[in-house]
Amino acid sequence: MNRFENNRQPKVLLLYASYGEGHLQVARAIKSALEERGNDRTVMIDLMAESHPWLNEMTRRFYLKSYTHMPSLYGWMYDFTRPMKHNSLFGGLLHSFGRDKIRRILEAERPDAVVHTFPFFALPGLKRRTRLMPPSYAVITDFDLHRRWVHPSIDRYYVATKDLKKELTQLGIPGGSVKVSGIPLKRGFRQTKATPELYNRYGLRADRPVVLIMAGAQGVMPDVNRICEGLLQNPNVQIALVCGHNDQMKQQVEHRFRQLYGGSRLHVFGFVEQIHELMALSGCLITKPGGVTLSEAIAAGLPIFVYRPVPGQERQNALYLESKGAAIIANDPDELSMQILSLIGDPLRLTASRLCTRRLQASNAAADSIALDILSNLRIMDKASIL
Structure with a gap:
C-alpha cells in the first residue's frame, strides 16, 4: 500500500540542538518550507534537551563559557576532535547520546524521514537494532567540515558550498548523496527592499x-x-x-x-x-x-x-x-x-x-530546495517499495 496515497503528507522529524541559535533557526526554516508545501506533519525535537536535560544544560553553559572566556580551549577541542571518525571511541560516545530517547520517539511518531541540523547521530547508530528506520538527512550549518558530521548511515547531506561537497566525497561519501543547497534561512533575505x-x-x-x-x-x-x-x-x-x-x-x-x-x-x-x-x-x-x-x-x-x-x-x-x-x-x-x-x-x-x-549565494532558497528534495525522495522511495 502507498503510504502517501490520498495526498497524505509524510511525517518529518527535525532534530536540532540548542548550542547557539543557528541549529534551531535552520530547523525552523525547513519546517516553514515544508508547511508551505502543505506538510503540517513536521515534529521538532531538541534531542539532547529531551533525553539528557541536566547534561544538556551543563554542556550548554560550558560551551558558552569556554567560547567566550576560554576561546583557546574551545578552539583546541574543536581542532583536536575535527578529524575524529564516527566509530572512534569519542565519536561513538557523542553519537550515543539520546539513543534510548530516539528509539521511543520512532515508536511513538513513526516518522517517514529524520532531518538533523546538529550532529547528534543517535538514530543512524540504531539501524542495526530496529526495523523502524526512516531515511536520515543531515544539514551542515557551517562552511567548515568537522568530521562529527560524517557518518556512513546518513542517506543525504545538504551543504553550503561545492567545496564542502568535495570534502565529503573525498572522505568516501557518494557524490549523489550530497546536495549543494546553501544553509536554510527564514523568508525575506532576498525579497526585502529598503523603503x-x-x-x-x-x-x-x-x-x-x-x-x-x-x-x-x-x-x-x-x-x-x-x-x-x-x-x-x-x-x-x-x-x-x-x-x-x-x-x-x-x-x-x-x-x-x-x-x-x-x-x-x-x-x-x-x-x-x-x-x-x-x-x-x-x-x-x-x-x-x-x-x-x-x-x-x-x-x-x-x-x-x-x-x-x-x-x-x-x-x-x-x-x-x-x-x-x-x-x-x-x-x-x-x-x-x-x-x-x-x-x-x-x-x-x-x-x-x-x-x-x-558569488556565494545558492541558486535557490536553501530551505525550499531541501524541503522539495526530501519530499521528492520520499515519494520516489515509496513508489519503489510497492513495485
Whole structure:
C-alpha cells in the first residue's frame, strides 16, 4: 500500500540542538518550507534537551563559557576532535547520546524521514537494532567540515558550498548523496527592499550609510564601544547595533553613547526577529562568523567584516569567506573602523565586495530546495517499495 496515497503528507522529524541559535533557526526554516508545501506533519525535537536535560544544560553553559572566556580551549577541542571518525571511541560516545530517547520517539511518531541540523547521530547508530528506520538527512550549518558530521548511515547531506561537497566525497561519501543547497534561512533575505517606511521603522536615515553590528545571539562580541566610537568619528555614518539577548550590553551602550553623541546616529536593538529588514537597510555588516549569520549576510548581498573570530568553526568560517573575497577579518577595533570607513567611502570597492558576496549565494532558497528534495525522495522511495 502507498503510504502517501490520498495526498497524505509524510511525517518529518527535525532534530536540532540548542548550542547557539543557528541549529534551531535552520530547523525552523525547513519546517516553514515544508508547511508551505502543505506538510503540517513536521515534529521538532531538541534531542539532547529531551533525553539528557541536566547534561544538556551543563554542556550548554560550558560551551558558552569556554567560547567566550576560554576561546583557546574551545578552539583546541574543536581542532583536536575535527578529524575524529564516527566509530572512534569519542565519536561513538557523542553519537550515543539520546539513543534510548530516539528509539521511543520512532515508536511513538513513526516518522517517514529524520532531518538533523546538529550532529547528534543517535538514530543512524540504531539501524542495526530496529526495523523502524526512516531515511536520515543531515544539514551542515557551517562552511567548515568537522568530521562529527560524517557518518556512513546518513542517506543525504545538504551543504553550503561545492567545496564542502568535495570534502565529503573525498572522505568516501557518494557524490549523489550530497546536495549543494546553501544553509536554510527564514523568508525575506532576498525579497526585502529598503523603503522609506522601513527606514522610519528602525529610526534610520536613508541619506546616510548604515553599518550593522551583530554582537551575536548572546551579545558576546568584544570591544563594541571602541568599534562604535571609531565609526562615529565619521559624521555621515549611522550604526545599527544588535545586542541579541544581552540586555546589560544594550543598556550600557545606550547610556554611554547617549551622553557622548545624543544617540542620534547610534541605534541600539535587542534581539531582532526580522533581521533581514535591518540587513536590507545596511551597507555592510560586522558580525561573529556563525554559519547562519554569514549565510544571511550572503543572501542579503552584504560586505562582511568579522571581528576577532574565536578558534573553532567560526574562525574556519571566517577564513573560508575571506579566501573567497567575501569577508574581511580584523583583530583591532581601530583597524576595523578604518577598513569599514574606507570601503563605504569607495563606491567601486563597495560594488566589488558585494559581487564577491553574491558569488556565494545558492541558486535557490536553501530551505525550499531541501524541503522539495526530501519530499521528492520520499515519494520516489515509496513508489519503489510497492513495485
